[in-house]
Amino acid sequence: MELLRPSNVDQLDEGVYIHGGTEVVPLLRDGILSGERLVDIRGLVPRGVRDATIGAGTTLAELEVDPQIPAALREACRLAASPQLRNMGSIGGNLLQATRCWYWRLKYPCRLHGGDTCFAREGEHREHAIVANDFCASAHPSDVAAALLALDARVRTSQRELPLAELYHVPDEADRNVTRLAAGEVILELELPPVEASVYLKAMDRKKWSFPQVGVAAARAGGETRIALAGVAPVPWLLESADALASGDEWATPLPRTEWKVPVARALVRRAVAALG
Amino acid sequence: MARLIRTEKEVEGRFEEVWLVVEEDALDQWPVGPLTTVGRDAERKDAPERVRGEVRYTADITLPGMLHGAILRSPHAHARVAKIDLSRALSAPGVHAAIGPGDAHGLEEEAGWLGAPVAAVAADTAAQARAALELVDVEWEELEIVLDPEAAVERELFTAEPTRYERGDFDRALAEADVVVEGTYRTSVVLHNSMETHQSVCEWVGDTLNVYISTQYVWGVRDEIATELGIPRDKVRVVCEYMGGGFGSKNDAGEYTFAGAELAKRTGRPVKCALTRREENTAAGNRNATIQKLKVGARGDGTIVALGGEFVNAVGWTGWSAMTEGPMQMLYACENVRTVRYGAQINTPPMKAFRAPGFVEGTFGLECLIDELAAKLDVDPLELRRKNYADSNDGKPFSSKNLMECYALAQAQWDRRHDVRARSTDTWKHGVGMASQIWFGGGGPPSYAWIRVGSDGRAQVVTAMQDIGTGSRTAMAQIAAEELGFPLDRVEVSLGDTSRGPFASISAGSSTIPSMGPAVRAAAADAKRQLIEIAAQRYHLEERVLDIVDGNVVSADGNLSTPVEKLVEVLEDAQILGKGARGPNPTGMSVLTFGIHVVEVAVDIETGEIVVDRVYAAHDVGRIVNTLGARSQVEGGIIQGIGHTLSEVRLHDPASGRILTTTLDAYRMPTIADVPEIVCEFVDQPDEHLTNLGSKGLGEPPIVPIAAAIANAIRDATGADVHELPISREEMLRALEAAKKKEKRGAPAAV
């Protein structure tokens, strides 16, 4: 294996891209990611916050204490992972992290790995998805992605600019990918439109260092409220409207052991909206 | 004088009749209360080097030429090796040896669980060894798997015959009871997760096998290896100076050691075999799941007249069935008790002892049931416990029992409940709950210690025990210092090596202090007697007027006060050698530990979040040796118990039996942020019938009552009866929903 350290986008070769390494290194070791060329992209990904632009190389630890950052994102960073992981992990990498689904991590030949079975649906799925879970019941673990989705962030990559929502893709028969990032494409910056208020609430099974059971981000801009959820679908999940959940629980299609997530999501959404004032 | 006796020996609630040679315990107990060194705070003697990362754990041992072993594990929960071919693995880069079923103890053709050891490889690096495992070609014949413990019981698939117990007439008493409460309680599998994984380094020197191993029992490992290998026991030397936690899972040699010994023999080089974290969480033992169907009958005045339970221990493929029914039999004065315990053999990884095995699970069921009875009778739960206080254990007197004093200490904590409940809001409900603790912890013989005092006036305790992190070195040094009359910093402890020092107890079953402490004190007394004899001759005084206080030889009239090193300087290379042995336990008595926890919780009734705000613990474990270390032990047990209660659960795939939660992001132990305020007190009353020390063990008691106390606090806060561990949000929301329905039906809500 070789390690390259390009210093600008033009020098970028294809390979396994690594920034903080908190996700890539374990996945390489497990053989879920593989390749003979490792590309350390820290030399070319911007780091730091300038006005409403966040360098994708900025760590979660830097963001959680940055007063320029909207509350929802700050809180999502603060409640994410462990202190060391927040020190190491970049916001760009965080958006691309894979599910914690144990079947996927244990390399079961599941649908995300190209197989024809979702082992979680029939098996042990108490931490899994409650929406868009028909094909694959994995839950997206990124607190930060939910916050950015509620904040309506835009993503600038080495190839294009797009709304964050378009970065994600609910896996299906034709396309098993969870993101739409092309080969050789790197997230460089995130752009945050102004918001009047924002909040992130998170249900965990210990007080710190836990992936979201349910995470709820809400942001208000121009009289409009956007709500996004973590831990409930194979991708960060944008609710159609703030009161999408008020009318009942039809929005969700929980599995037998994920029914408990529905009232938790409902309560957190209500609280998040209330917290926006 | 040595005496040969037939006696009952208890470890982790397992009893066996054994022949023992015991020596008289001739010393009187020390007076009650804090002494010069014993009964006071003592910093751990090895703390600075542990904190600085200087001590050498098994994980840190590298021997010249050392190879690394790795274990091939079954990919099926039940299967037989039809054919195995090691040749490709043997020719892989760096590989020096490969062995298969039958080549080493523990490597077997029939795998009864997914992860069972089958073959092993030794290579230059651990990575090479693991890579070579992929090249072992195995043809498997798959067999039927049973994963459901209740199905196993139905089919009479047991690890041992069912255990039945009855006193009085349970059926009649239950029929005549004014109030009956019944419930089914479930506890899940939890994992030890010692920070240092199971591992050993095996090295042959001539025909002697040196084994460096992370273990709770160097002597047990020595004997097990000698037996399996068919070599004399003194040809096996087992060393464990420092180890990174065990909690009951490191009492035996393990397949990794047997494989390592064989691989070391074949290669002529030392072999380290260390489990990965994922292997640790599959193959290194667990606290098995239980299902408990319990009944209690009481009179209207709160007298418990009948207790009954059917207990299923989901043991796994092998392992033993712990005494889950123990608390039901022993905690309350109830004349009519009937229990049956099944040890279900299923195709899951074998259980191992885990900090008060059986009693943690059984106390959750029983103490929740008792609180539900209190709610139904509308009586104060603490009063109910006092009313049914047991004065003997099935007719046997207790060697000592101060549970009533624990209740008295806890009264003020329990009285806080009105203020705590008043903090409730629309969504956050606050409440207080309690549970009692009963467990063993008396230790027993044999155990021996030596002490040597050199011409520098320093004492060294020598005994082949181990310090698994509980602070045994420090406690033994305190006991020796107290008896010798030496300052603590003049006493060192040498331990952890079967070839250096006499036999010492296992560090399990809360037995280290009660087993070893009396032997160390006896050895110190022997050494001190000799020092006094020498002083009498040197200073021409009668022995009876001489004593050693704070490192000085003193006479009763005060005319002599001289440092011990002055006395012994004439010895030069001569040494004073004291020896001591653990005397027998009192015959015909039950030696048990007791306590109570009072817990304050808050529950978010919309999201099912549970926050433990405060835990009060009062324990009765006889004399406390190190008050600082004892508090740490209580805190540690409570925190581990909070994990078992709220966030920890080992899950397996229901189709294959594969363990899914092998990594520490998925298996969630408490972090520092999950710790409540913890207040602890001790009765600190020596057990007058137990040894020259009067101390019982404290390693396990603090984890016993915490789950039930939390569950009972949740009931107090919300009216919901939680019946399953862990109390996940799913279980919490289910219980809240059930409570709501019960209320609607007009049944009285809980207090």
Next chain:
Amino acid sequence: MASELIVNGHTYEVRAPVGASLAHVLREELGLTGTKIACNEGHCGACTVQIDGVPALSCITLAHAVRGEVTTIEGLRDHPLVDAFVKADAVQCGFCTPGQVVSAAALVAANPEPTSEEIRHHMAGNICRCGTYPRIEEAILHWRG
């Protein structure tokens, strides 16, 4: 591949394969065994070292990708926190403890008077199975003696 690695003020040349972790290099090549490996996948904090003063998980850090100076427990042996941990009894089996001290040293360097809440936030990535947490909190609160 060869890279330079600065550990506790000393410069070393690392010749391990590209995939080698910093923890592996520290322990196996440099003999700095105070850094422990307990999970080897970034979940427990036992392997915590500082890189330019910031706590990082050496078991999932590639040795060749380190940019900055590494401080291990061996570089913190004279830190007042050691004494504070001893006094507070913030050590049982001790296997997680060096990592705890490394995390705590970074915390008090950035914030010499952390509150309990700040301690709990910054120390939540260091798992202690023995449950010494209350003692650790006490040690950090009183780290200056």
